[in-house]
Amino acid sequence: xxxxxxxxxxxxxxxxxxxxxxxxxxxxxxxxxxxxxxxxxxxxxxxxxxxxxxxxxxxxxxxxxxxxxxxxxxxxxxxxxxxxxxxxxxxxxxxxxxxxxxxxxxxxxxxxxxxxxxxxxxxxxxxxxxxxxxxxxxxxxxxxxxxxxxxxx
Amino acid sequence: xxxxxxxxxxxxxxxxxxxxxxxxxxxxxxxxxxxxxxxxxxxxxxxxxxxxxxxxxxxxxxxxxxxxxxxxxxxxxxxxxxxxxxxxxxxxxxxxxxxxxxxxxxxxxxxxxxxxxxxxxxxxxxxxxxxxxxxxxxxxxxxxxxxxxxxxxxxxxxxxxxxxxxxxxxxxxxxxxxxxxxxxxxxxxxxxxxxxxxxxxxxxxxxxxxxxxxxxxxxxxxxxxxxxxxxxxxxxxxxxxxxxxxxxxxxxxxxxxxxxxxxxxxxxxxxxxxxxxxxxxxxxxxxxxxxxxxxxxxxxxxxxxxxxxxxxxxxxxxxxxxxxxxxxxxxxxxxxxxxxxxxxxxxxxxxxxxxxxxxxxxxxxxxxxxxxxxxxxxxxxxxxxxxxxxxxxxxxxxxxxxxxxxxxxxxxxx
Numbered sequence: 249x250x251x252x253x254x255x256x257x258x259x260x261x262x263x264x265x266x267x268x269x270x271x272x273x274x275x276x277x278x279x280x281x282x283x284x285x286x287x288x289x290x291x292x293x294x295x296x297x298x299x300x301x302x303x304x305x306x307x308x309x310x311x312x313x314x315x316x317x318x319x320x321x322x323x324x325x326x327x328x329x330x331x332x333x334x335x336x337x338x339x340x341x342x343x344x345x346x347x348x349x350x351x352x353x354x355x356x357x358x359x360x361x362x363x364x365x366x367x368x369x370x371x372x373x374x375x376x377x378x379x380x381x382x383x384x385x386x387x388x389x390x391x392x393x394x395x396x397x398x399x400x401x
Numbered sequence: 402x403x404x405x406x407x408x409x410x411x412x413x414x415x416x417x418x419x420x421x422x423x424x425x426x427x428x429x430x431x432x433x434x435x436x437x438x439x440x441x442x443x444x445x446x447x448x449x450x451x452x453x454x455x456x457x458x459x460x461x462x463x464x465x466x467x468x469x470x471x472x473x474x475x476x477x478x479x480x481x482x483x484x485x486x487x488x489x490x491x492x493x494x495x496x497x498x499x500x501x502x503x504x505x506x507x508x509x510x511x512x513x514x515x516x517x518x519x520x521x522x523x524x525x526x527x528x529x530x531x532x533x534x535x536x537x538x539x540x541x542x543x544x545x546x547x548x549x550x551x552x553x554x555x556x557x558x559x560x561x562x563x564x565x566x567x568x569x570x571x572x573x574x575x576x577x578x579x580x581x582x583x584x585x586x587x588x589x590x591x592x593x594x595x596x597x598x599x600x601x602x603x604x605x606x607x608x609x610x611x612x613x614x615x616x617x618x619x620x621x622x623x624x625x626x627x628x629x630x631x632x633x634x635x636x637x638x639x640x641x642x643x644x645x646x647x648x649x650x651x652x653x654x655x656x657x658x659x660x661x662x663x664x665x666x667x668x669x670x671x672x673x674x675x676x677x678x679x680x681x682x683x684x685x686x687x688x689x690x691x692x693x694x695x696x697x698x699x700x701x702x703x704x705x706x707x708x709x710x711x712x713x714x715x716x717x718x719x720x721x722x723x724x725x726x727x728x729x730x731x732x733x734x735x736x737x738x739x740x741x742x743x744x745x746x747x748x749x750x751x752x753x754x755x756x757x758x759x760x761x762x763x764x765x766x767x768x769x770x771x772x773x774x775x776x777x778x779x780x781x782x783x784x785x786x787x788x789x790x791x792x793x794x795x796x797x798x799x800x801x802x803x804x805x806x807x808x809x810x811x812x813x814x815x
């Protein structure tokens with residue numbers, strides 16, 4: 249069982265994330281055990297809600313992460329480019345995988361959108377415990393902005 | 402899982418945090434699925450695999466079997482510093498008891514399935530030294546009926562036969578999973594909330610260090626006591642031992658392994674067994690492992706592009722049957738001289754220790770972690786490692802706990 253010991257947003261006046269009660273090894277948490285309220289990006293151009301599958305992300309196991317991106321008023325941002333990544337700042341490295349961003353819904357000409365402002369990235373893996381920083385880079389109609397979320401596994 | 406960390410000790414003497422950490426280490430679950438081996442959990446395949454495991458006729462000299470180096474009485478390790486069969490290798494023989502839970506195999510992770518790993522030593526000139534043709538001839542002579550039952554027959558193509566042998570070996574090895582040890586009985590008592598004297602006070606003190614101050618669970622976590630990942634411990638170099646690139650080479654090799662998940666020998670769910678399809682592209686590599694080389698560590702960028710085995714054109718991420726290969730970063734900088742974290746199950750029976758067997762005893766291993774002497778020749782030591790600086794009595798307690806992870810030895814070879 250992996251303990252997410254702390255999970256704090258650093259995107260400004262973000263509300264604290266919510267989480268389930270303390271489960272034991274004999275009482276696995278119901279999914280999704282990890283979800284957060286919308287978090288503003290550092291320049292408050294967007295708001296992001298995210299979750300992982302499975303949730304919470306297990307150590308040493310591939311997982312997916314989906315971010316829902318809206319404008320500050322809550323309207324979905326469907327035509328942005330969103331890149332999701334994770335790093336261990338104290339270790340100077342990121343993940344040992346190369347994640348892939350789902351292209352979304354694309355037309356014959358190759359133009360893609362993300363209905364509902366949903367952006368999916370596959371191939372994430374936390375290969376060791378410690379301090380991780382989850383980063384969301386958004387390049388959308390309002391400009392470029394990002395959100396960092398520290399995780400301690 | 403999000404844990405509310407409570408500092409107060411419960412009636413069993415453990416804090417809630419300690420209790421949760423201990424319970425996360427037991428029991429050993431059923432083996433994980435083996436999606437590229439259709440017969441992985443077929444009892445007939447396991448029976449065939451057991452016969453193959455101890456069959457010296459599969460080796461080129463007729464005197465070496467898998468069981469020559471994986472001895473049941475030593476929990477399928479060999480007690481030697483490095484493996485010696487037809488020749489002498491450069492790495493320690495690991496137990497095969499935990500293959501049912503892995504992602505990457507061998508110390509450098511150059512193989513991505515237990516069945517492909519099992520096939521490797523048959524061809525290694527330092528181990529069994531056979532060729533696919535030799536293996537096929539032996540199988541046709543000795544196991545035709547068994548192969549007919551399990552696989553529908555011996556494959557026509559020699560490498561496909563080798564893959565069949567590997568799959569039967571994996572089926573057998575999956576039955577060898579670590580049996581409950583004394584620690585598991587203690588964990589069961591803890592879960593039930595009963596006072597337990599299954600562990601002595603010294604062993605409990607060692608357990609407390611293991612999940613706490615000594616931070617052993619940073620890498621040795623979960624019921625198999627491993628993170629299934631790779632780390633550079635900065636072990637002292639052995640004179641004349643050379644530099645072993647470890648995972649830095651293995652992460653690249655797995656992408657071109659002719660029996661990997663993308664090969665034509667990997668079974669697919671819902672499809673006929675892939676027994677007669679030649680692997681595309683790559684040739685079987687019979688060279689001994691451990692030669693210098695491997696990808697050069699690159700600058701730490703946001704995302705590397707050096708994927709181990711890119712998906713074939715048109716295979717979407719959602720439909721890719723080989724996600725581990727798809728996403729593996731073969732040039733991850735910390736792979737330099739990193740080796741797989743071994744399971745600590747049955748650790749008291751599998752000396753000597755480390756990838757090159759350079760530490761003779763558990764005491765020597767703990768003494769290494771206590772002081773972390775020297776510097777690695779390549780890369781850097783895992784940054785989470787700091788000298789434990791434990792007292793002699795604390796080290797003794799930690800060793801006493803580690804010994805509770807060892808169950809009785811399996812039965813001798815048939």
